[in-house]
Amino acid sequence: MTMEAIRKDDTRWFKIRNSAWFNPKLVAGAGIMLLLVLTGLIGPLFWDTHQSRVASVPLNLPPAWVADPGPDFPKADPHHPLGTESSGRDMLALLIAAMPNTLKIGLIAASIGMFIGILLGFTAGFLGGWVDNIIQTISDSVITIPSLAVLIVISSYVRQIDITNMGLLLALFAWPGPTRVIRSQVLSMRERGYVRMARLSCVSTPAIMFKELLPNLLPYLAASFTGSVSGNILAATGLEALGLGPSRIPTLGMTIFYAIRASAIIRGMWWWWGFPILMLILIFVALFLMTIGMDEVANPRLRKAKA
Numbered sequence: 001m002t003m004e005a006i007r008k009d010d011t012r013w014f015k016i017r018n019s020a021w022f023n024p025k026l027v028a029g030a031g032i033m034l035l036l037v038l039t040g041l042i043g044p045l046f047w048d049t050h051q052s053r054v055a056s057v058p059l060n061l062p063p064a065w066v067a068d069p070g071p072d073f074p075k076a077d078p079h080h081p082l083g084t085e086s087s088g089r090d091m092l093a094l095l096i097a098a099m100p101n102t103l104k105i106g107l108i109a110a111s112i113g114m115f116i117g118i119l120l121g122f123t124a125g126f127l128g129g130w131v132d133n134i135i136q137t138i139s140d141s142v143i144t145i146p147s148l149a150v151l152i153v154i155s156s157y158v159r160q161i162d163i164t165n166m167g168l169l170l171a172l173f174a175w176p177g178p179t180r181v182i183r184s185q186v187l188s189m190r191e192r193g194y195v196r197m198a199r200l201s202c203v204s205t206p207a208i209m210f211k212e213l214l215p216n217l218l219p220y221l222a223a224s225f226t227g228s229v230s231g232n233i234l235a236a237t238g239l240e241a242l243g244l245g246p247s248r249i250p251t252l253g254m255t256i257f258y259a260i261r262a263s264a265i266i267r268g269m270w271w272w273w274g275f276p277i278l279m280l281i282l283i284f285v286a287l288f289l290m291t292i293g294m295d296e297v298a299n300p301r302l303r304k305a306k307a
Contacts (some may be wrong), residue, residue: 003092026293032286036279040100051080051090052097052250063271072267083271086262091275098250099279101163105251106233108167109174112285113232116171117178122209124179125186136183139176147173148238155244162246166239170232177231178224185220189213223294230287237280254277 014154043049051057061084062069069076076083082091124135151169158165189195190213198208214221239245240253241260259265259273 005218023293023296025289026297029293032282033290036099036282036286040096040103043096047093047096048090049097050095051093052294053089055088057084057088057090059084059086060269062269063091068267073269082275083251083269085259085264085269085272087258091271094250094255095252095275095279098252098255098276099283101246101249102233102236102252102280103171103229103283104163105166105236106229109170109232110225110228112168112171113174113228114178114221115223116175117182118214118221120175121179121182122213125183125207126190126205126213134181135179139179142173142176143180145173148235149285150204151235151239152242152244155239161244163249163251166236166246167232170235171197171241173235174228174232178221178228178240180216181220181224184218186213189216204298207288219294219297223291223297226287230284230291233280233283233287252280 005163054148057080058074058077059074061080062073063083064076064078064081064082071222073237080092082095084090085094119147120135120139124132124265151173154169155161158169161169163233186209195208198212222272236251237253237256240251241257243254243257243261245251245254245257247254255276256273259269259276262269264270264272
């Protein structure tokens with residue numbers, strides 16, 4: 001390799017390293033999230049997820065590294081490294097199957113909420129006037145509603161809850177937050193020079209909103225989306241911990257519910273509820289780091305303050 005090629009590679013790496021997107025928080029969060037997603041995708045290739053079904057393995061086995069589980073539990077089995085629970089399900093298989101389902105619920109609710117938020121936020125912020133007043137009043141009113149209580153009532157009346165239904169229920173209250181964030185950003189950007197130039201050029205209002213403003217708001221939208229995913233996963237986990245989640249589909253929240261119902265804490269079966277909580281913590285940490293990192297990408301003041 002010539003010296004000129006080496007200089008070009010060094011220059012390219014310097015540009016990437018100093019890019020706003022090369023953010024330690026964003027990279028760390030995306031790395032953790034990628035690892036979790038790959039665990040759900042590749043895990044079934046290396047571990048039999050059929051063991052997540054009821055009565056598929058021996059009951060109440062502790063994790064493989066527990067040498068003395070006590071008189072109340074059988075001896076650990078290395079074929080079940082994270083142990084099993086009282087319904088005869090392998091914990092490792094259960095986590096591999098449950099973690100993607102929990103992420104799907106958050107993604108469905110956040111995607112619908114973000115889509116509605118983009119439409120309403122851009123409309124309110126760009127058009128202003130009575131349209132802005134109506135949208136702002138509706139979104140502020142929905143935010144004041146105790147969403148968890150309403151979701152509990154709705155979930156108790158839904159006969160069969162699956163991943164999609166759970167996401168749709170959460171989406172009912174997932175749009176006001178993105179709507180307000182996007183509206184505030186559009187209000188600050190609609191008076192900029194390129195927007196005025198587009199108006200003078202007789203560009204249509206939808207084209208200005210979604211071709212001129214939208215690309216400049218992508219970092220804000222990405223940060224809002226990851227925050228919404230985290231909030232919806234937390235809401236879903238709260239409902240599931242009360243037993244109002246998908247009963248036939250493994251999720252992290254429903255695993256915690258079954259552990260609570262079977263008195264796993266009192267019985268000392270820490271692995272039954274501990275591992276799902278650990279997975280949720282990793283998900284929340286990854287999404288939090290991604291949100292903070294994309295906030296720094298979108299806001300130059302944060303990068304300057306950090307520097």
